[in-house]
Amino acid sequence: MLAPAVVVYTVMTVVPVIVALYLSLTDWNGFSSATFVGLENYARLFDDPDTTRAGLVTAIVAVFGAVGMLGLGLVYALQLKERSWSNSFFRTLAYYPHVISALILGFLWSAILGTNGAINATLRDLGIGPVGFLFDENLAVITLVGVIVWAGFGFNVVLFVAGLQTVPRELVEAAQIDGASRRQINRRIVIPMISPVVTVAMVLNLVGLIKVYDIVVSLTDGGPAGSTETIAYLILNRSFAGTDVGFATAQAVGLMVVSAALSVVVTALRNRQDRAAAS
Amino acid sequence: MTLNLSPGAARTAPPAPAKPPTAGRGRPSPIRIALLTLLFAVMTVPVYLLLVNSFKSQQDIQSSPFALPFARVSLEYLEAAIHSPQYNVLRSYGFTLLLVVAVDVLCILFAGPAAYVIARSLKRRTQILLLFFLAGTFIPSAALIVPLIHVLRAIGLGNTVTGLILHDVAMTLPVSIFLFVGFIRTVPRDIDHAAAIDGAGRLRTYWQVIFPLTRPAVITVLILNSIGIWNDFISPQILLSPGSGTYTVTTAIYAGISQYSTDMTKVFPNLLLAVAPVIIFFVYMQRHIISGLTVGALKG
Numbered sequence: 001m002l003a004p005a006v007v008v009y010t011v012m013t014v015v016p017v018i019v020a021l022y023l024s025l026t027d028w029n030g031f032s033s034a035t036f037v038g039l040e041n042y043a044r045l046f047d048d049p050d051t052t053r054a055g056l057v058t059a060i061v062a063v064f065g066a067v068g069m070l071g072l073g074l075v076y077a078l079q080l081k082e083r084s085w086s087n088s089f090f091r092t093l094a095y096y097p098h099v100i101s102a103l104i105l106g107f108l109w110s111a112i113l114g115t116n117g118a119i120n121a122t123l124r125d126l127g128i129g130p131v132g133f134l135f136d137e138n139l140a141v142i143t144l145v146g147v148i149v150w151a152g153f154g155f156n157v158v159l160f161v162a163g164l165q166t167v168p169r170e171l172v173e174a175a176q177i178d179g180a181s182r183r184q185i186n187r188r189i190v191i192p193m194i195s196p197v198v199t200v201a202m203v204l205n206l207v208g209l210i211k212v213y214d215i216v217v218s219l220t221d222g223g224p225a226g227s228t229e230t231i232a233y234l235i236l237n238r239s240f241a242g243t244d245v246g247f248a249t250a251q252a253v254g255l256m257v258v259s260a261a262l263s264v265v266v267t268a269l270r271n272r273q274d275r276a277a278a279s
Numbered sequence: 280m281t282l283n284l285s286p287g288a289a290r291t292a293p294p295a296p297a298k299p300p301t302a303g304r305g306r307p308s309p310i311r312i313a314l315l316t317l318l319f320a321v322m323t324v325p326v327y328l329l330l331v332n333s334f335k336s337q338q339d340i341q342s343s344p345f346a347l348p349f350a351r352v353s354l355e356y357l358e359a360a361i362h363s364p365q366y367n368v369l370r371s372y373g374f375t376l377l378l379v380v381a382v383d384v385l386c387i388l389f390a391g392p393a394a395y396v397i398a399r400s401l402k403r404r405t406q407i408l409l410l411f412f413l414a415g416t417f418i419p420s421a422a423l424i425v426p427l428i429h430v431l432r433a434i435g436l437g438n439t440v441t442g443l444i445l446h447d448v449a450m451t452l453p454v455s456i457f458l459f460v461g462f463i464r465t466v467p468r469d470i471d472h473a474a475a476i477d478g479a480g481r482l483r484t485y486w487q488v489i490f491p492l493t494r495p496a497v498i499t500v501l502i503l504n505s506i507g508i509w510n511d512f513i514s515p516q517i518l519l520s521p522g523s524g525t526y527t528v529t530t531a532i533y534a535g536i537s538q539y540s541t542d543m544t545k546v547f548p549n550l551l552l553a554v555a556p557v558i559i560f561f562v563y564m565q566r567h568i569i570s571g572l573t574v575g576a577l578k579g
Contacts, residue, residue: 001392001393001395001396001481001482001485002392002393002396002397002408004388004389004392004393005389005390005392005393005412005452005456006393006408008389008445008448008449008452009412009415009449009452009453011430011434011445011449012427012430012445012446012448012449012450013415013418013423013449013450015430016423016426016427016429016430017418017423017426019426019429019430020422020423020425020426023426023429075314076314076318079311079314079315090315090318090319092565092569093318093319093322093323094318094322095569096322096558096561097322098572099506099510099557099560099561099568099572100510100554100557100558101509101510101511101512101528101529101553101557102510102512103510103512103529103532103533104529104532104550104553104554107532107536107546107550108325108328108329108550109325111328111332111543111546111547111550112325112328116341116541116543117344118328118332118344118345121341121342121343121344122344122345150321155572155573155576158569158573159573159576159577162573200577204576204577210419211419211420211421211422213421213512213513214512214513214529217512217533218533218536232419232421232422235421235422235425236421236424236425236513236517245425248425249425249426251422252421252422252423252425252426253422255419255421255422256417256418256419256422256423259417259418259419259422260414260417260418263416263417264417
């Protein structure tokens with residue numbers, strides 16, 4: 001009964017990981033025979049300017065994106081936590097991009113934010129611009145983070161609302177009777193009580209964002225001048241498209257290691273949270 | 280703290296205490312009004328632009344993107360996208376749906392019995408197997424797919440739909456098995472024993488007795504996997520070369536837009552065709568989808 005699952009999973013996931021580990025230690029170009037080069041590809045990861053820049057962009061996108069989704073998620077979850085028809089509507093409205101392919105969301109926003117897009121057309125009528133949302137090297141990174149936050153904060157809202165609905169009503173009412181303001185209640189009672197969910201959401205956001213690819217391809221295609229290339233973009237569009245398979249797999253292994261490390265953190269946090277709930 | 284999010288739980292949850300959101304406080308605060316107005320604007324404007332600009336000429340799209348000039352609105356651009364000979368999004372629905380159904384069926388067929396064995400076994404070895412599957416959730420697709428191509432070529436599945444399906448199944452197995460194991464463990468073992476006494480083998484016990492009892496978990500897994508596969512871009516893009524002529528919704532859009540990027544009368548209608556089925560599905564099934572995706576993310 002175990003066999004089909006184990007076989008498919010092993011061939012399609014475990015074997016490629018082993019192959020990646022092996023190829024990353026060679027100079028294979030995809031055709032000729034591979035020569036063992038030791039850790040040279042890994043050393044190059046830290047020297048190669050494209051890789052270090054993509055690493056920095058990935059870190060910026062992951063950290064600011066995760067914090068942005070978390071902050072907006074919390075703000076709106078506090079507004080929308082009560083069960084009502086209108087709150088449910090607004091939660092759904094915040095959530096819907098989460099079910100649409102990131103690739104398509106990126107294309108839509110690139111059509112809106114481009115030089116001839118809706119925003120710049122409106123600014124032009126006001127005598128401003130054009131603003132290079134996607135064509136200015138620094139602004140493009142900010143735009144990328146903004147679109148990612150737009151697409152993902154609704155998921156955080158739903159997570160936090162589920163957490164907030166477990167906060168006992170009596171606790172909040174007791175604080176109200178003691179004369180606590182709404183702000184004090186939120187800061188001193190509600191947010192501490194949902195802090196385990198906040199921690200898990202933060203790591204989920206980070207794990208999701210360090211492999212961000214689709215939205216980069218469709219929103220900026222890594223541009224301008226490579227300023228929005230992430231590690232995943234580099235692996236799939238530059239290194240892999242070239243013939244430097246050894247180096248591309250070293251990048252892939254690096255991404256796996258970072259992703260695994262973050263996932264281990266989320267598992268540890270979740271276990272701690274389960275233990276706390278059990279005690 | 281535990282989150283009660285399963286679809287079944289959402290349905291059977293006791294009715295909320297009858298307390299409107301702003302009871303006792305009179306009108307909503309100005310901050311709330313401002314925040315919700317902003318939310319409404321930011322979330323609806325992109326969809327509004329997508330809708331209205333799918334029916335306008337290039338000139339109208341670029342000069343007045345927000346306007347809806349009734350006199351000049353036309354269905355011709357949408358029709359052109361529907362009948363487009365190249366990178367036809369509408370035609371790619373079929374293949375994408377086939378992919379989704381194939382992956383869903385195989386995933387349930389493989390993950391269900393495996394999860395049953397893992398959930399019922401007391402052996403340490405079998406428990407380690409669960410960790411072995413869970414490790415798969417750590418691996419980003421972008422990192423896995425480069426070496427996977429070489430593996431698929433070696434076993435003769437390079438650039439084939441079969442290879443793509445098997446890869447997608449392998450990607451969905453870890454979370455599916457994990458969710459099934461958790462759910463099966465809540466089903467009393469007495470039921471297994473009763474089935475065994477009646478002469479049912481293990482496989483039959485699973486499919487005829489346990490599987491129907493795990494319906495909420497099956498629904499969660501189906502939603503999670505279907506949306507994931509429908510929206511997936513990396514796997515079909517890398518595993519099916521453009522020469523194969525087989526496109527999913529995402530790869531068709533990608534191939535199309537790299538061809539006609541500046542022709543907005545093609546971009547908007549094609550994007551509209553691409554999001555329409557997902558939005559309709561979401562509107563109909565939103566409660567199941569939201570709770571399914573949340574459970575999948577939290578537990579997966």
